[in-house]
Amino acid sequence: MPSSLDRRAALRLFGAAGLGLAAAACAGPGGGSGAADAGTSPSALATSGTPTGTVSFAHWRAEDKAVIADLVKAFVKKHPDAGVEQDISPSADYQSAALRRIQGSKTGDLFTAFRGAQFEQIVKAGVYAPLTTTGVLARYQASLIGPGATQGVQYGLPYQLVFNMPLANTDALDKAGHTSAPTDWDGFLQLLDDLKAKGFTPIAWPGGDAANAGQLLNTMVMNNAPSDDMFTRIESGRYKVTDDWFLKTLEQYGELKPYFQARATGSTTDAVTQLFAEGKAGLLATGSFQMAGVRALGAEFPFDLVAPITSPAGKAKYEGVFNTTFILGVNSASTVQPAAYAFLEFLSDPANAALYADGTGQHVTVQGVEYTNTDLKAVAPWLTRKTLLAPRFQFLDLDIRSAVENAAVAVVGGKKPAQAAEEAQRVIDQKRA
Incomplete structure (x- = not known):
């Protein structure tokens, strides 16, 4: 596997040094100051005693199954009276049905949650056993676990740190004549033009997959929005998708239309990941969480991350976005809490x-x-870039989130930006009525 560590230093190190992930996590929206009301008070977490019994671990990452299985083997050697069984659902199903399945500990003695709406929903249902007074918190970077807390209580621990921004085939960028990432909108469009001229699909985008189509929106709004909590304000009614900044974002989606693969609005994540893995696309508009999946499909080219900078030269506030998710929590109704903990x-x-x-x-x-994975090392410079906590997860109402994200899909499908915005705003107004 070719390494991008030396060849792509210019791409990864463009621009001035950022404020870093820790600063972004503290300042960014969604950093743990949620307004949820934990209507059901969960019981205290049982951590003492010998871990015994089989722990049901509910999550959505089937691609992690083998690695977790190896970790389970090591865990059982340490705790021979305990065991762990993985209960895995597709991410879309987990998003919609996890609470119903884990409530009452039918499954999920230990479980994961998506940042934002799902986490807040599970907190309100009283399913989490609070972790605030346990020693495990000290093992985590305090600046990154805010999305697992609300009202001063740490209910879960975000385990994964991902970058929700386009994954780049840096061999393709080399062939297109780009050894540094664009720092403005004109430069980004030029990159896409140059990729297209070399026979690549510039951007592989899963417009038909609701779970991932909206990942691109994170970076499309990060430098357009008047405040970092832009989607919280859209949901509350303080901002509207008919405002100039969001109309600009939709117009820029329209400018991207010629650079997406054919029938982009109906494309699945699997289809565009395959296209990218075959070396036919320059960018994959999902995120760093796709790196292992792309490798599993046989890709050998080096990776990096390249975000669309939607602002003019010198005006960008952020270089990219990150997210802390896969929020681990112990079920308050579990009968094997010591083992789950x-x-x-x-x-x-x-x-x-x-x-x-x-x-x-x-x-x-x-x-x-300490990471040894070549791809993790390749994108490690982003750990110190000026990044924004991924804004699409600010939405607590998933119907409103869908309306906003679908407006972008509609524009790529041919609808006028103003019309797409007006239709989305009607849905938002109805939900808020």
Whole structure:
């Protein structure tokens, strides 16, 4: 596998040094100051006693199954009276049905949650056993676990640190004559033109997959919006999608239309990932979480991340976006809480977290982890860039989020930006009525 560490230094190190992930996590929206009302008070977490019984671990990452299975084997050697069974659902199903399945501990003694709407929903239902007073919190970077807390209580621990921005085939960028990433909108469009001229699909975008079509929106709005909490304000009614800044974003989606693959608005994530893995596309508009999946399809070219900078030269506030998600929590109704907590502690050990990270291609929020995975090292410079906490997860109403994201899909499908915005705003107004 070719390494991008030396060849792509110019691409990864463009621009001035950023403020860093820690600063972005503290300042960004969604950083743990949620307004949820935990209507059901969960019972205290049982952490003492010998871990016994089989822990049901509910999550959505089937691609992590083998790595987690190896970690489970090591866990059982340490705690022979305990076991772990993975209960895995596709991400879309997990998003919609996880609460119903884990409530009452039918499954998910230890479980994960998406940042934002799902996390807040599970908190309100009282499913989390609070972790605030446990020792496991000290193993995590404090600046990155805010999305697992609300009203001063740490309910879950975001385990994954990902970058929700286009993944780049840097061999393709080399062939297009680009050894540094664009720093303005004109430069980004020029990059796409040059990729197209060399026979590449400039951007592979899963416009038909609701779970991932909106990932691109994170970076499209990061420098257009008048405030970092732009989607919180759209949901509350303080901003509208008919405002000039969002209309500009939709107009820029229209400018991107010629650079997407054919029938982009109906494309699945699997289809565009395959296109990218075959070396036929310059950018994959999902995120760093796709790196392992692309490698599994046989790709050998080096990776980096390239975000669309939608602002004029010298006006960008952010270089990219990140997210902390895969929020680990212990079920308040679990009958094997000591074992579930012990497995959470086990995953939180830096050595075990490193095995998870290197094996799955995911950065983690655990302190003291040293990565050996080539791809994680390749995108590691983004850990110190000026990045915004991914704004699409600010939405707590998923119907409103869908309306906003669907407006962008509609524009790529041929609808006028103003019309797409007006239709989306009607849905938002109805939901808020």
